[in-house]
């Protein structure tokens with residue numbers, strides 16, 4: 001797994017405001033979108049393109065266009081939805097699929113409660129978006145869901161990650177082509193599974209349920 005942790009003052013500035021407990025939901029939502037566009041810039045560095053020839057008003061020239069089949073963006077419900085707009089701003093031609101993951105309270109294993117994805121993902125570049133990489137359970141399950149549909153090229157984008165989550169994702173995807181792009185790598189998880197220093201519950205902060 002290749003891990004890229006953003007190192008840009010604009011990203012760190014926006015993350016600082018996002019972390020602040022006094023930041024309101026509307027500001028939190030728009031900052032999340034802005035952050036995702038910045039992270040998408042890095043995450044799409046290897047997006048597949050094909051050469052094209054076009055006419056400018058002046059002459060004929062060559063450029064590139066995003067390859068077919070189109071990239072697939074997969075937000076993990078619910079908090080991943082807050083990152084979707086930012087991602088599709090950068091990749092407007094991408095197809096969007098959805099994965100709802102929840103923890104089974106008996107087995108503590110992540111289970112899929114909703115899924116809307118193409119059946120065949122072979123040859124698709126997949127971008128999974130989920131703001132918080134905490135234990136890594138749901139992100140690993142989501143990535144394996146995509147592998148099971150034939151995906152071979154998966155990039156996960158998270159605003160914040162804990163070392164525990166990065167290690168878990170790394171372990172569960174050994175030998176596979178996976179990229180992880182993080183806005184920041186935080187210190188640790190606390191005893192309740194929250195990222196420290198973190199930003200609290202991303203879904204609650206996005207959707208105003210606190």
Ligand code: URA
Nearest residue numbers: 134194195200201202
């Ligand atoms: N999910 C969140 O929303 N926040 C955390 O800190 C950990 C998991």
